[in-house]
Amino acid sequence: DAGVIQSPRHEVTEMGQEVTLRCKPISGHDYLFWYRQTMMRGLELLIYFNNNVPIDDSGMPEDRFSAKMPNASFSTLKIQPSEPRDSAVYFCASSSRGGTEAFFGQGTRLTVV
Amino acid sequence: AQSVTQLDSHVSVSEGTPVLLRCNYSSSYSPSLFWYVQHPNKGLQLLLKYTSAATLVKGINGFEAEFKKSETSFHLTKPSAHMSDAAEYFCVVSGVSGGSYIPTFGRGTSLIVHP
Secondary structure (H helix, E strand, O other): OOOOEEEOOEEEEOOOOOEEEEEEOOOOOOEEEEEEEEOOOEEEEEEEEEOOEEEEOOOOOOOOEEEEEEEOOEEEEEEOOOOHHHOEEEEEEEEOOOOOOOEEOOOEEEEEO | OEEEEEOOOEEEEEOOOOEEEOEEEEEOOOOEEEEEEEOOOOOEEEEEEEOOOOOEEEOHHHOEEEEEOOOOEEEEEEOOOOHHHOEEEEEEEEEEEOOEEEEEEOOOEEEEEEO
16 A cells, blocks of 8 residues: 555645645545644644544634545545645544554645745 | 643754653553654654553664553653654554544654764
8 A cells, every 4th residue: 555645745825725635545444634733733633534424623723624534535624715824734644443553644735825 | 531741842862872752641541652753844654552562662763662551651762873863753642532542642852863
């Protein structure tokens, strides 16, 4: 397996634009996590899915953020409208079951200007 | 509820000297514990994991960690630091929360290795 695949690797957008980040988890994994990493706050869990169902989205900072997992092999994190303070590295991770290690993608570095 | 405290935000060592990165955790259930490493502008790579088997866990690149339940600690060590070990290290606890396992990250420890 190629591991967790995220796209794009880098995204630069203007304030107010919609941004969509994509993630393909490892095949067979049934947990998927979205994290945000900033210098100020470290790694924050935004939302996670189990078997494509959102379980806990309490980490999503605002209603501008939304995430979907339409099938077992694809998830999106959308920010609409984007703001400069959304600039961060966004990581997607997947795991095969509870308590096992999570495998991380390479991240998407988002810059909102 | 669960949480992780990495006791040092930065650790500075000389090449060839021992490394100690400290981690304490809190969990309502018997947790799984992990250490991840992140090199600059890279993703996170698993170093080692504890999942209720042997309390002394060996990982990649000569790192190891010891699970001490009485101290709720999971410190990461390496006998001799290399320049390539310079990176950010994250301690992670994964325990049951609301019926599901959620990995919770510490704030990270930046390891600086001097020649």
